[in-house]
Amino acid sequence: MGIITGVCTFLYHLPQIYKWLLKPYYITSFFMTVAFLVVRKAPGLCEHLATQREDGNSCDFDWREVEILMFLSAIVMMKNRRAITLEQHIGNLFLFSKVANVILFFRLDIRLGILYLALCLAFVMTCKPPLYMGPEYIKYFSDKTIDEELQSDSRVTWIVEFYANWSSDCQSFAPIFADLSLKYNCAGLRFGKVDIGRYGEVSQRYRVSTSPLAKQLPTLVLFQGGREIMRRPMVDNKGRAVSWTFNEENIIREFNLNELFQKSKKLSKTRGSKGEDLTVTNNNPKKLDHVYMV
Incomplete structure (x- = not known):
């Protein structure tokens, strides 16, 4: 039965896979x-x-x-x-x-x-793997903007991905994080990304190693009021990441996104519309929901 389901799923998404x-x-x-x-x-x-x-x-x-x-x-x-x-x-x-x-x-x-x-x-x-270019509600930070954005409004909760373009794990995770941003972004719950492969100071400041041996990329950190509340993966005493699977179900459960979303969406949008200062890319404006796992 599992094989039949997998084959049907593959055939259903074949046009998208073919283009990719x-x-x-x-x-x-x-x-x-x-x-x-x-x-x-x-x-x-x-x-x-x-x-x-x-x-x-x-x-x-x-x-x-x-x-x-x-x-x-x-x-x-x-x-x-x-x-x-x-x-x-x-x-x-x-x-x-x-x-x-x-x-x-x-x-x-x-x-x-x-x-x-x-x-x-x-x-x-x-030849590098193609970067994800689909729709997303994500704010891209630089080394000069990340601290200011995280601390600008204590009512806003941020989920920030620390990534590097050269990391294949980060590239594979990009569509999953983008899909979460489309489902859960609201006035009080925002999604951000910062390329620590480019901004080394941010890597040191937030204690996220870019070493392939540390296996800390990607790292997701939950910030409330500018303070770190939790991160995944966690890091052991030797500076290596504790094994953790970056799928949508784990992220929703570990970061309690459903409850966070219900509380955060009540925040009045005093800073403007939902996508005012977001980097939004959408190759197909009519299609916001995608399936990335086969």
């Missing part, structure tokens, strides 16, 4: 993912490749290559157990497939391995 996958980052990643398969199976090319098969068929996988591909499948399945969004699922597949391809190409021919590794490095340096 046509972006250069995903097209290039796809071709790099299937590169070894193409080289090993391509007629006219595979006949000249080395093989360890007993029958000498160089156009089919040998036993070691099958082991590597099976191990790749197991790793991707394990990593995707904690994936929330479609971007995370596909991102894990692309990442570990490229690692497996590097091993396979080096094993096949060191020259092909060096060439593929060079292409991977060039891809990482020149």
